[in-house]
Amino acid sequence: xxxxxxxxxxxxxxxxxxxxxxxxxxxxxxxxxxxxxxxxxxxxxxxxxxxxxxxxxxxxxxxxxxxxxxxxxxxxxxxxxxxxxxxxxx
Numbered sequence: 001x002x003x004x005x006x007x008x009x010x011x012x013x014x015x016x017x018x019x020x021x022x023x024x025x026x027x028x029x030x031x032x033x034x035x036x037x038x039x040x041x042x043x044x045x046x047x048x049x050x051x052x053x054x055x056x057x058x059x060x061x062x063x064x065x066x067x068x069x070x071x072x073x074x075x076x077x078x079x080x081x082x083x084x085x086x087x088x089x090x
Contacts (some may be wrong), residue, residue, distance in 0.1 A: 036073040038080075046070050 001024075009022025010026040017023055034046040045064040047054060052081045054062060 034070065036076055037071055038076040039073060041073045041076075043070065043073055 005026045007038055009029065011029050013025045015023050016089050028050055030050065033048050034043040035041065036043055047057065047062065049050050066077065068080065072080060
């Protein structure tokens with residue numbers, strides 16, 4: 001194994017090549033799932049992929065198309081909108 005592959009920052013994947021030979025491939029680990037900045041709950045609709053793959057995605061695939069999409073979960077977004085509307089009317 002090459003020295004650059006000895007760290008565990010890369011994931012080890014066993015692959016069987018078309019010739020029938022078993023090989024070890026070293027793949028970058030996926031980042032952690034996105035979390036809501038208010039309640040720390042998991043965000044839905046935000047991909048958990050490598051940055052070079054996210055870079056090639058369309059903007060609408062990277063986060064939900066709503067206010068605070070990709071930052072707050074649905075329930076926190078609802079609360080935030082209510083708070084802002086109430087502060088305007090006072």
